[in-house]
Amino acid sequence: MTAAMEPGAQALFDKFGTYILPGRVSDPRRGIEEAQEAERIGLGCVWISERYALKEPAVLAGAVSQATSKIRITGTMYATMRHPLVTASVADLMQAMSGDRFRLMFARAVPAYMKMLGSPPITMERLADLISICRRLWAGEKVDYDGILGKFPAISLTDRHGGTPPPIIFTAIGPKSLEFAGEHCDGVLLHPFVSAQGVKNSVKIVRDAAEKAGRDPMAVRIYHNIIVAPDLPKDEEEAVVGGRAITYFELPGFGDLIVDINGWDKGVLEQIRAHPKIASLNGKPADQAYTRQELVDVSKLIPQQWLDEGAAVGTAAQCADQLMAYLDAGADEILLHGSSPKDMGLLTSELKRALAAKGL
Structure with a gap:
């Protein structure tokens, strides 16, 4: 029996991913090995956070795209740190480099941190305009914009990938940000330490906002970010x-x-x-x-x-059983965070067991 045919293997690939290089980093090359290991043990996505030191998501995502063959790649970017054309171009190029495996995530960041960097605060208005500009550029439009993000008289992607536009995910915690995700985004990433009941509450806010905006509420994917510590x-x-x-x-x-x-x-x-x-x-x-x-x-x-x-703490079997509660609460996909892929081999085996037991 091949790994793909193993009970629960497809559900594991569809529903579970992991951060690579969690926290502060001294050797970014380790992220390539972590991405390859995540793919080897059957996880379906690697997530890359933004940190201005040795973890630049555009560079790292490009490297991962060439070191892997099927795993999805989600890169995080702060919306006010790049020109909209640069953001749209990076995401479009990543789709071309990866074979349509890239997903773009916007994070709001701590306002005090952005102020310290001299960058404008990441407001909902700025995010909405940036998302609109990116989607128009990916569709081949020439954009003439004059608004809160600045003045861009004629921006376009001269050469485009032309494949599937990258899904846009937004990190959200509070009701207003959850509603924004339902109205504007393809997915929402919930914050670590949100409980199963918190996931359920968040899902309702997102789905209701999407429906109110005239969108298909089930088309907005719910990703949940969970700290895991299996057998550590x-x-x-x-x-x-x-x-x-x-x-x-x-x-x-x-x-x-x-x-x-x-x-x-x-x-x-x-x-x-x-x-x-x-x-x-x-x-x-x-x-x-x-x-x-x-x-x-x-x-x-x-x-x-x-x-x-x-969080999910304890033996690998205990962690796997705990993680099922978040799927039951409405999460479409779970981001395993905190532990390295090298520590998750036994956990992924237990997750396949738990997923197969649920008929997934």
């Missing part, structure tokens, strides 16, 4: 899950939205933000100042309930 040593598990969780919960706005969508106690956020390590940052994001390991002591403030409901 205790110290590594604490860094992967707890340390990373702090980088989300400490952020004003982001942490509050996660807690709101899950119905958790906001008082915990006050304790986290009052911790000396976090308070001393004066608004600088924690993941720009500390490694995950250095935030483990702060993570002791997180209630165990939050980790149990918002």
